[in-house]
Amino acid sequence: MKLPFTVEEFLEAFKNYNQSVYPMQIIFYLLGATVIFLSIRKVTNADRKINVVLSFFWLWMGIVYHLFYFAKINKAAYLFSGIFVLQGLLFFYYGVLNNKLSYKFRFDKLGWFGALLITFALIIYPILGYAFGHSYPASPTFGLPCPTTIFTFGILTWFDKKIPLSILIVPFIWSIIGFFAALKLDVREDTGLLVAGILGIIIALRNRKITYSAN
Numbered sequence: 001m002k003l004p005f006t007v008e009e010f011l012e013a014f015k016n017y018n019q020s021v022y023p024m025q026i027i028f029y030l031l032g033a034t035v036i037f038l039s040i041r042k043v044t045n046a047d048r049k050i051n052v053v054l055s056f057f058w059l060w061m062g063i064v065y066h067l068f069y070f071a072k073i074n075k076a077a078y079l080f081s082g083i084f085v086l087q088g089l090l091f092f093y094y095g096v097l098n099n100k101l102s103y104k105f106r107f108d109k110l111g112w113f114g115a116l117l118i119t120f121a122l123i124i125y126p127i128l129g130y131a132f133g134h135s136y137p138a139s140p141t142f143g144l145p146c147p148t149t150i151f152t153f154g155i156l157t158w159f160d161k162k163i164p165l166s167i168l169i170v171p172f173i174w175s176i177i178g179f180f181a182a183l184k185l186d187v188r189e190d191t192g193l194l195v196a197g198i199l200g201i202i203i204a205l206r207n208r209k210i211t212y213s214a215n
Contacts, residue, residue, distance in 0.1 A: 005073040007185050011138040017069040018137035028143035031056070032122055032151060039103045039158050047102045047160075051095025054152060058088035058170075061145050080174075084145070087170040094164055101167070102160035110206065114157025117199065120192050121151035128189040146178045146190045153196040156203055163203065172200040 018025065031053045038046040062084030071077035095101035105111050125147045129139045140146055149171050156163065156171075175197030182190030 003181065003184055004075070009073045010185055010187075011134065013069045013073055014140055014144070015138040017065060017144070018139075018141055020069075021064065022137075025141045025143060028057070028141075028148075029122065032118075032142065035155060036118065039155065040105045042104065048096050048099060050103055050155070051091050051101050054155065055088045055091035055096065057143065057148050057152070058084050058091060060088075060143065061148060062086075062088060065144055080145075083170050083173070087167075090164075090167055090170075094167060100161060101163065103155060103158040104160040105158050110157050110202070113199065114154040117150055117154030117157070117192075117196060121147045121154060125150070125189050125192065129187075132186075132188050134187065134189070140187070140190075145174060146182075146187075146193055149174050149178065150192050150196045153199050153203075157199065159203070168200050168203060172197055175200065 035050050035053050038050050062081045066077040066081035066084060070080070091101070105115070122142060126136075126139070126141070130136075134140070142148060142151070152171050153175070156168070175193040178190050179193040179197065182188065182193065
C-alpha cells in the first residue's frame with residue numbers, strides 16, 4: 001500500500017515537531033528516568049506516579065504530535081490521535097484512578113528483556129537513527145510514537161499485578177503499523193517495534209497464567 005506522504009515529508013514533520021516543542025525532549029527523558037527509578041525503588045504512590053507519566057506520554061503523542069504535526073501530511077493521523085488519547089485515558093483510569101497497574105523490576109528473563117527494550121528506546125534507538133542518517137532535529141525522538149511505544153512495552157514487562165488486556169491493544173496495534181511503515185520509509189530503527197509487539201503477545205499470555213502479588 002502506498003503511503004500518502006514521502007520520506008522527506010515524514011522527516012520534515014519530525015523536524016518541525018522537534019524544533020517547536022524543545023526542550024520537551026529533555027523533559028521526556030527525565031520522566032522516563034523517573035519511571036525506571038520508581039519501578040526499581042518503590043516509594044509512596046510509586047505506581048500511580050508511573051501511570052501518570054505513561055498517561056501523559058500517550059496523551060501528548062495523540063494530541064500534540066498526531067494532531068498538530070503528523071496530520072499535516074497524513075489524514076489517518078486523526079484516527080491515530082484518537083487511539084493514542086484512548087491509551088492515555090486507559091493508563092489514567094486503570095493505573096491512577098483505580099490503582100490496578102503496578103510495576104516492579106524482577107531479576108527474571110522477562111524483566112531483563114524489558115530492561116533491554118527500555119535501553120533500546122532511550123539510548124540505542126537514537127544512536128541507530130543517527131547511524132542510518134536520521135540526524136536531529138529531523139529524527140524521531142523519545143516522546144514520539146515509535147520509541148515511546150517500545151519504552152511502554154518495556155515498562156509493561158515489569159507488571160506486578162494482572163494487566164487488563166485492553167492496556168496492550170493500542171501499543172500492539174501501533175507496533176504493527178509502525179513496523180510496516182518503517183519498512184516502506186526505511187526508518188530501520190523502528191524495526192524494534194516488531195520485537196516490542198511480539199513481547200506484547202508474550203505479556204498477554206503470561207498475564208493469563210501469572211498474577212504477581214503486589215508489594
